[in-house]
Amino acid sequence: MKEIYTLNDLKHWQEVTSGEPVPLKVAVIGDPVAHSLSPQIHNPALEELGIEARYCRIELKEGEVSVAFKLMQAAGFIGTNVTIPHKQAALEAVDFPDDHARLMQAVNTVVFEKEKSMGFTTDGPGFVRAIREEFSMDLKDLRVMVVGAGGGAGRSIAVQCAMEGCERLVLANRTIGKAQALANELRSRFHTDKLEGPVDRLVVAGGKNIRAEMENVDLIVNATSLGMKRTDPSPVPDAGLSPFHMVYDTVYANGSTRLIEEAKKAGALAANGLSMLLHQAVLSFEIWFGRKAPVETMRKGMRSPGDPIVE
Numbered sequence: 001m002k003e004i005y006t007l008n009d010l011k012h013w014q015e016v017t018s019g020e021p022v023p024l025k026v027a028v029i030g031d032p033v034a035h036s037l038s039p040q041i042h043n044p045a046l047e048e049l050g051i052e053a054r055y056c057r058i059e060l061k062e063g064e065v066s067v068a069f070k071l072m073q074a075a076g077f078i079g080t081n082v083t084i085p086h087k088q089a090a091l092e093a094v095d096f097p098d099d100h101a102r103l104m105q106a107v108n109t110v111v112f113e114k115e116k117s118m119g120f121t122t123d124g125p126g127f128v129r130a131i132r133e134e135f136s137m138d139l140k141d142l143r144v145m146v147v148g149a150g151g152g153a154g155r156s157i158a159v160q161c162a163m164e165g166c167e168r169l170v171l172a173n174r175t176i177g178k179a180q181a182l183a184n185e186l187r188s189r190f191h192t193d194k195l196e197g198p199v200d201r202l203v204v205a206g207g208k209n210i211r212a213e214m215e216n217v218d219l220i221v222n223a224t225s226l227g228m229k230r231t232d233p234s235p236v237p238d239a240g241l242s243p244f245h246m247v248y249d250t251v252y253a254n255g256s257t258r259l260i261e262e263a264k265k266a267g268a269l270a271a272n273g274l275s276m277l278l279h280q281a282v283l284s285f286e287i288w289f290g291r292k293a294p295v296e297t298m299r300k301g302m303r304s305p306g307d308p309i310v311e
């Protein structure tokens with residue numbers, strides 16, 4: 001199997017992959033995809049269950065998603081994952097996006113059938129499972145701050161929090177207008193019979209407000225790209241972190257981040273984004289194959305020796 005395939009490979013899929021012992025029928029598309037851990041999560045699971053399909057990486061450029069889907073469908077792909085920057089393009093390219101994907105404005109899981117393609121999103125539901133696994137808590141019982149609410153991952157997480165009926169939602173973003181726009185979309189979900197507390201249930205925060213709002217949340221989620229480089233600063237002020245906080249950093253590239261380190265120093269519980277990555281993959285697998293995924297095998301694959309993750 002090649003490390004990375006391209007649109008050109010898809011045009012000649014049978015010849016290009018003719019030497020494969022098991023057909024490549026599931027994939028992740030994105031740009032870049034070289035860093036993607038998805039093959040090492042999915043392939044051990046496919047092997048364990050004796051499924052005659054293997055998972056590969058395909059790098060697609062802007063504008064190539066729609067034609068790639070047609071080629072994948074013709075080549076007999078079962079489905080594909082979609083990562084940065086193609087999740088919105090995938091929403092437009094599939095024949096039938098489900099309601100959840102429409103709400104998230106993103107598709108990260110596609111199912112190909114003979115005559116049609118269907119789009120789903122597993123990022124938000126994967127996040128729900130990750131929070132349960134890491135902190136033994138359900139989102140509905142939590143006051144949540146999403147930092148980076150203007151980005152793709154931040155939107156998925158914030159919308160999921162609103163759908164779960166979380167106690168309180170603080171939307172923080174560097175470009176405040178994007179968080180404001182999302183708050184306007186979600187506002188109706190926060191008009192409920194729940195007793196109004198001393199602070200509003202849906203709030204937009206930026207700059208200095210973030211520190212003050214941290215006092216009124218339980219869970220702080222980093223959905224910005226800060227933390228992907230080891231030298232990146234934390235997305236929230238260190239002094240605002242307290243022992244009562246749970247901190248979830250969706251970034252997982254280096255194992256730990258400045259935010260996670262500062263949270264632990266403050267006595268808070270903290271976890272990186274590996275569990276979200278795992279559970280969105282588990283849910284994609286279950287959509288494609290209609291059976292329970294071997295979660296522990298997938299978790300082990302994610303952490304196989306030699307990968308760049310350091311815990």
Ligand code: NAP
Pocket residue numbers: 084123147148149150151152153154173174175176178223224225226228235250251252273274276277278280
């Ligand atoms: P995106 O759509 O490009 O959004 C990036 C977000 O980061 C925006 O909110 C942006 O704010 C903010 N940002 C970027 N640079 C910043 C800075 N210097 N200071 C403050 N805010 C900054 O990217 P994405 O797809 O949502 O991905 C965001 C993060 O989520 C990435 O770190 C990725 O690793 C992680 N992620 C993890 C998983 C998982 O399974 N664990 C899944 C998906 C994504 P503006 O709106 O102001 O530009």
